[in-house]
Amino acid sequence: MTAAFTSGYVRGLALAAREAQAAIAMADAETRRALLESMADHLLAGQGAILAANADDLAKAAANGASKATLDRLALNPERVRGMADALREVAAQTDPLGEITRSGTRPNGLVIERQRIPLGLVAMIYEARPNVTAEAAALCLKAGNAVLLRGGSEASASNGAIATCLHAALREIGLPDAAVSLVADTAREHVLELLQLSDLIDLAIPRGGESLIRFVAEHARVPVIKHYKGVCHLYVDRAADIELALGLLIDGKTSRPGVCNALETLLVHREIADDFLPRALDALRLHGVEVRGDEATRGFDPSLAPATDADFDAEFLELIIAVKVVDDMPAALAHIARFGSDHTEVIATTDGAAAQAFVRGTRSSAVMVNASSRFNDGGQLGLGAEIGISTTRLHAYGPMGAEALTIERFVVRGEGQRRHPPMG
Amino acid sequence: MTAAFTSGYVRGLALAAREAQAAIAMADAETRRALLESMADHLLAGQGAILAANADDLAKAAANGASKATLDRLALNPERVRGMADALREVAAQTDPLGEITRSGTRPNGLVIERQRIPLGLVAMIYEARPNVTAEAAALCLKAGNAVLLRGGSEASASNGAIATCLHAALREIGLPDAAVSLVADTAREHVLELLQLSDLIDLAIPRGGESLIRFVAEHARVPVIKHYKGVCHLYVDRAADIELALGLLIDGKTSRPGVCNALETLLVHREIADDFLPRALDALRLHGVEVRGDEATRGFDPSLAPATDADFDAEFLELIIAVKVVDDMPAALAHIARFGSDHTEVIATTDGAAAQAFVRGTRSSAVMVNASSRFNDGGQLGLGAEIGISTTRLHAYGPMGAEALTIERFVVRGEGQRRHPPMG
Numbered sequence: 005m006t007a008a009f010t011s012g013y014v015r016g017l018a019l020a021a022r023e024a025q026a027a028i029a030m031a032d033a034e035t036r037r038a039l040l041e042s043m044a045d046h047l048l049a050g051q052g053a054i055l056a057a058n059a060d061d062l063a064k065a066a067a068n069g070a071s072k073a074t075l076d077r078l079a080l081n082p083e084r085v086r087g088m089a090d091a092l093r094e095v096a097a098q099t100d101p102l103g104e105i106t107r108s109g110t111r112p113n114g115l116v117i118e119r120q121r122i123p124l125g126l127v128a129m130i131y132e133a134r135p136n137v138t139a140e141a142a143a144l145c146l147k148a149g150n151a152v153l154l155r156g157g158s159e160a161s162a163s164n165g166a167i168a169t170c171l172h173a174a175l176r177e178i179g180l181p182d183a184a185v186s187l188v189a190d191t192a193r194e195h196v197l198e199l200l201q202l203s204d205l206i207d208l209a210i211p212r213g214g215e216s217l218i219r220f221v222a223e224h225a226r227v228p229v230i231k232h233y234k235g236v237c238h239l240y241v242d243r244a245a246d247i248e249l250a251l252g253l254l255i256d257g258k259t260s261r262p263g264v265c266n267a268l269e270t271l272l273v274h275r276e277i278a279d280d281f282l283p284r285a286l287d288a289l290r291l292h293g294v295e296v297r298g299d300e301a302t303r304g305f306d307p308s309l310a311p312a313t314d315a316d317f318d319a320e321f322l323e324l325i326i327a328v329k330v331v332d333d334m335p336a337a338l339a340h341i342a343r344f345g346s347d348h349t350e351v352i353a354t355t356d357g358a359a360a361q362a363f364v365r366g367t368r369s370s371a372v373m374v375n376a377s378s379r380f381n382d383g384g385q386l387g388l389g390a391e392i393g394i395s396t397t398r399l400h401a402y403g404p405m406g407a408e409a410l411t412i413e414r415f416v417v418r419g420e421g422q423r424r425h426p427p428m429g
Numbered sequence: 430m431t432a433a434f435t436s437g438y439v440r441g442l443a444l445a446a447r448e449a450q451a452a453i454a455m456a457d458a459e460t461r462r463a464l465l466e467s468m469a470d471h472l473l474a475g476q477g478a479i480l481a482a483n484a485d486d487l488a489k490a491a492a493n494g495a496s497k498a499t500l501d502r503l504a505l506n507p508e509r510v511r512g513m514a515d516a517l518r519e520v521a522a523q524t525d526p527l528g529e530i531t532r533s534g535t536r537p538n539g540l541v542i543e544r545q546r547i548p549l550g551l552v553a554m555i556y557e558a559r560p561n562v563t564a565e566a567a568a569l570c571l572k573a574g575n576a577v578l579l580r581g582g583s584e585a586s587a588s589n590g591a592i593a594t595c596l597h598a599a600l601r602e603i604g605l606p607d608a609a610v611s612l613v614a615d616t617a618r619e620h621v622l623e624l625l626q627l628s629d630l631i632d633l634a635i636p637r638g639g640e641s642l643i644r645f646v647a648e649h650a651r652v653p654v655i656k657h658y659k660g661v662c663h664l665y666v667d668r669a670a671d672i673e674l675a676l677g678l679l680i681d682g683k684t685s686r687p688g689v690c691n692a693l694e695t696l697l698v699h700r701e702i703a704d705d706f707l708p709r710a711l712d713a714l715r716l717h718g719v720e721v722r723g724d725e726a727t728r729g730f731d732p733s734l735a736p737a738t739d740a741d742f743d744a745e746f747l748e749l750i751i752a753v754k755v756v757d758d759m760p761a762a763l764a765h766i767a768r769f770g771s772d773h774t775e776v777i778a779t780t781d782g783a784a785a786q787a788f789v790r791g792t793r794s795s796a797v798m799v800n801a802s803s804r805f806n807d808g809g810q811l812g813l814g815a816e817i818g819i820s821t822t823r824l825h826a827y828g829p830m831g832a833e834a835l836t837i838e839r840f841v842v843r844g845e846g847q848r849r850h851p852p853m854g
Contacts, residue, residue, distance in 0.1 A: 026767075029793075030790065030791075109812060111810070111811075111812060115801055115805060115810075117811050117812060120789075122793065124823050124824065125793070125823050203647070207823045207824065208823075208824055222628070222651070223651075226647070226648075228653065228654075228822065228824045229653075230824075246846070248846075249845075249846035252846055252848055253846065253848065255848075256848035256849055256850055260848070260849050260850040261849075342451075360843075364545075364841055365455065366455075368454075368547065368550070369839070370839045370840065371839065371840040371841075371842065372839070372840070372841050372842070373842045373844065374841070374842065374843045374844065375843070375844045375845055375846055375847075376540055376842050376843070376844030376845075376846070376847045377844075377847060377848045377849055379848070379849035379850075380540060380842055380844075380847065380849065381840070381842075385536070385540075385849070386536075386542050386840060386842070387534060387536060387542060397653065398549050398550050398632045398633075398837050399549065399632065399633055399653045399655075399824070399825045399837065400824045400825035400837075401837075402837045402838060402839045402840075403839055403840045404840070412823050412824065412825075412826075412827045413827060414794070414795050414796065414797070414827045414828055415795065415796040415797070415806070415811060415827075415828045415829070416789055416796075416797050416799070417796065417797070417798045417799065417801050417805055417806075417811070418785075418799045418800070418801070419798065419799065419800045419801025419802075419805075420674075420800055420801075421671070421673075421674035421677055421678065421800055421801070422800075422801045422802060422805065423677050423678065423680075423681035423685070423802045423804070424681055424685050424686075424802055424804035424805065424810070425681055425685040425804075
């Protein structure tokens with residue numbers, strides 16, 4: 005299979021990026037901090053060129069009949085460019101993730117064993133229409149001493165090129181190689197296939213976008229992949245919930261931004277609180293224009309509701325629709341989440357500490373919220389500054405990934421000539 | 430491709446193992462500790478059955494013309510059974526890796542953000558002739574709250590079955606499900622292919638064995654894989670090395686057990702110390718029966734040596750052969766390691782702290798030894814108790830992997846009703 009895709013175009017870019025990575029890894033914390041600040045400066049200075057390129061992308065996308073949602077994701081304006089620059093400055097200001105000795109100890113034979121954080125190496129980002137990913141992914145990778153290979157969507161080609169030009173200017177200004185941020189400018193799909201085969205050069209691929217992009221990457225990759233397919237996030241309202249608080253989490257989780265992965269998709273209600281909670285919840289959802297699909301017990305409160313099917317409980321609606329189910333107890337809620345959940349975000353509303361503890365223990369998701377909105381599962385909100393993605397892959401990183409998730413710990417051993425076998429005779 | 434391998438045999442085992450994993454994850458630290466102790470007891474109690482099964486395996490392997498090395502890896506005796514039991518008790522005694530809050534902090538909005546260690550889930554081990562892997566991999570997985578799917582080599586089938594019987598007895602005694610340790614008893618290769626496709630059930634596959642097994646797994650896996658292909662370990666003798674110390678590291682690294690991955694394969698010598706060091710090193714190697722293949726400068730000290738080719742510098746000899754090269758300076762040594770190294774173990778012998786620091790910074794390998802033998806790159810020697818494998822995959826774990834490497838950190842967020850958007854009007 006590989007042979008068909010070895011144009012060598014992406015291999016050339018990856019080789020150059022990998023070579024450049026050594027210089028990034030050797031740069032000290034202050035140099036990498038200054039680099040990110042300079043990247044932010046150059047983005048602001050280059051705003052005119054970026055917005056002009058973006059206008060070209062938008063015109064082409066509109067002519068190709070792109071959806072309103074795609075056009076919104078693609079569109080830049082001065083505020084969004086400033087947002088990119090601000091994110092870069094936030095990452096720049098974070099504690100340096102490299103070189104840290106995470107653990108150390110001494111063995112009986114006197115060896116000092118340290119664990120030390122080092123960069124992953126070369127990270128490949130494969131994403132869709134959002135041009136801000138170009139700047140933010142580059143910043144997080146460079147902060148952690150990595151190089152990055154960026155393959156954005158074809159609809160954002162001009163915007164990504166203009167942004168990369170700014171990032172390269174910053175690299176040159178600081179005296180680091182351009183190739184540490186390498187854009188796969190030719191967005192033909194066979195180049196993605198070639199990229200995914202480069203297991204000798206690429207240490208990690210992170211796909212970000214719709215489920216079909218991510219499945220395509222997972223299916224074809226020979227390089228390690230960290231991903232999340234979708235966010236089917238649950239709010240479980242325990243019998244001991246504070247009803248006002250639970251209503252707040254429900255409306256915030258479902259309506260504050262329904263198109264994102266940390267929005268709520270399913271509401272599970274303990275049977276003993278259903279009489280008090282559900283009528284008010286259904287009213288509030290109606291007031292906010294949310295369509296409710298309910299199980300039989302829920303429809304007992306409002307027979308006009310559409311019945312919820314297994315497909316509804318499995319769905320990431322990404323719009324103002326919610327599936328609602330009444331459960332007999334917490335184990336039933338956890339069983340529902342185990343069956344339909346996506347390991348993304350689960351929320352419990354309860355005033356009972358033991359129930360909260362049991363819920364946290366009973367779910368394997370990457371983020372569990374006790375009396376807090378699902379919408380907080382986001383790198384910025386959790387204090388990571390920015391995120392390169394959210395992992396629901398139970399390996400390496402789980403949940404939002406910041407700069408530290410782009411490092412690895414290795415062993416450094418310091419001795420005085422210790423050998424496994426006795427000295428030579 | 431998948432369709433051809435869906436006999437469902439391995440899927441059934443994996444489903445049962447995954448279901449059993451929930452019980453292991455919910456078991457408290459003391460229960461998991463007692464389980465590992467009981468596994469050790471049952472191995473000792475079942476020694477007769479294990480050795481009888483092993484005798485059958487050995488007879489079959491000998492009849493099939495297995496190599497002496499394979500027979501040695503396969504063979505059990507009372508001492509080796511005791512070694513397995515001891516390893517299990519060591520892992521049992523380790524600090525519990527689960528539930529630990531690795532970090533916590535409070536956000537400006539009052540949210541308390543914690544990172545908490547939880548199990549990976551279901552781990553698949555794919556290995557060759559060593560039956561002790563059956564017990565040790567199971568112990569490490571269970572210690573960290575995981576279930577394990579074990580696919581050993583066909584030559585060890587009876588031994589692995591007898592060991593698994595002991596482990597199952599321990600699980601039952603403690604009241605935990607047998608299926609948490611599931612042996613793929615039918616070792617037909619198509620079942621390995623089926624296993625490698627089960628990305629909805631298996632969180633991590635770890636292949637352990639020869640390079641061809643590992644390449645087979647890497648080529649066919651749709652599940653995440655952590656692996657190491659080979660160990661091409663280097664000793665760099667700096668110009669400021671203590672010569673006696675360097676000679677000790679050389680002989681220990683090359684001769685104490687040449688067939689293992691942390692043995693030395695290449696010696697790099699700084700030009701300025703070559704006159705003092707190399708003649709003594711060549712004598713010592715000769716005395717220990719080591720064949721030396723040298724570059725031109727090395728052969729200047731002994732023209733009878735065979736010349737070292739690039740293939741020699743790339744080789745994991747696994748026998749009493751070493752490739753030797755004289756380098757102009759440390760950057761040349763690091764460049765050699767970057768070109769030929771396998772990210773496994775590199776050693777520097779030096780009395781110069783700055784040189785040691787530069788060497789550590791300049792190599793990306795999973796373990797770097799300063800004045801200590803490469804043979805210490807081993808889970809037991811580094812304090813992990815046992816190891817499920819050594820990773821040279823720069824993701825999740827890098828270097829020897831103990832129980833903690835079989836966990837992942839997730840986010841737990843505790844709030845008081847915090848929402849992303851202002852309260853409802």
